[in-house]
Amino acid sequence: MYSPWSTASDLAKLGTIIQEQQRNKMSETPVIGRNKPDNSRKRRYETLVDSYYQDVYRYAYWLARNPAVAEDLVQETFLRAWRSFDSLQSEGAAKAWLFTILRRENARMYERYRPDMVDIDDVSIAEDDHNEPDQRQKLSELHEAIMKLEKEYRDPLMLQIVGGFSGKEIADILDLNNNTVMTRLFRARSKLRVMLDPDAVGPDAEVAADDASNESTELTTRP
Amino acid sequence: MPYQRQLLPAQIPMHKDAATTGPAIMDDLEFHTRAHCNPDDTQQDFLDALTGRADRQQLLDEVRVLDQQLKALSASLTVPPQLKQSLLKTAQPSVIKRNIFALAASLVLAVGFAVSTMQYSPSADELAMHDAMIEHLVHEEPRYIDAQPIQWSEVEAVLASADIKLHLPENTLIVTFANLCGLGNNRRAVHLVAMGEHGPVSMLLIHSPPIGGNMEVRDNRFKGRIVPASAGNMAVVGEKDEKLDKFERLISNSVQWSI
Structure with a gap:
């Protein structure tokens, strides 16, 4: 019988054999970059990390609302990205690709197990001496308001704010139609403004009141 | 309006x-x-x-x-300072480092084993788990005896169903069988099989209170042992002549249990 890891070199050989077998099985699949040398792949990956890890972490934080979970998610996201790096067809699509992996990992790893709770006290906002106390207070109130915002509104808003994605890109990442995304962005900002200024009157307050009494308006998902 | x-x-x-x-x-x-x-x-x-x-x-x-x-x-959200370096390590070959860690861990394991076996006597519940595990291995044998290598993603899916993770690079462990089983208390256990030099090697990850010490498998055919882990028990079992320590090291160094 054959031992898979008598030595490290045996292990490496075995890995090569398996990869070769997989390559032969999948030879019809057109994937860009498969035959590029490993160091090129590594350089591209390092560029990807350098460019996006902070944005990915920040979105992970809003998604998970917990810094430790966010860090785990980012680790898992980039590990997945590295493993399937050859499936990235275009560098221009890298950011949306990473955010999509992140959301999938969050759903896979945590959404089933973690109750939907708000960790308002678990804030990891950097102390910035340049901010006046009232500015810090405002940021703290805003943080609390975002945490209280329903997930369906928080998700597209933070994709727009942190990721800088267009409505179409957000629709693709969330698997929603564009109109639904626009509705949620509109409601997200309206609700935040009302939460930050409870005495506000006008359309924002009407949206908040409307949401409190009826959640059914225009929330269609892509079939 | x-x-x-x-x-x-x-x-x-x-x-x-x-x-x-x-x-x-x-x-x-x-x-x-x-x-x-x-x-x-x-x-x-x-x-x-x-x-x-x-x-x-x-x-x-x-x-x-x-x-x-x-x-x-x-x-203003603080990004963990070591995060970037940690992410970049993903792209570095880590087999040698893993082997060094595995060697260090095995030394600790060997010392721990020597100490624990001198003092440890299994309880009735722990012996029952041992017997149930052997019975399970015999019962499942027709399903894994001639199995072919499966994709790592299938292994991960089974592990995820039992709230367990193995932090192993793809292709490190050639798994031929991955399934959930009913060993342990109330939660699902994972049964993985890889091919050894003398036949299939079973690796079981069981959600149950960690046993008091390492327990050797007592069976006419199989050898191996059950080892307590942080939030459960791990068993590596194979044929009598099989060298199991490398499998045990690999799993014990990479397993992560969700409580």
């Missing part, structure tokens, strides 16, 4: 013919909505709708201030 509440972004007509009909065509509600959807909207009809309307400019400024605060808040 009920009609305003019903008129959401999806229902607001976009005036693509603004150039021919003039800029005043956008009503207040549409402007309000578009300002909230994207305060950085640069479409001409949106910008035209600001002309001579200080109230609209004020609204847009307010929403833009909100966006600036949101961006400032996100930028």
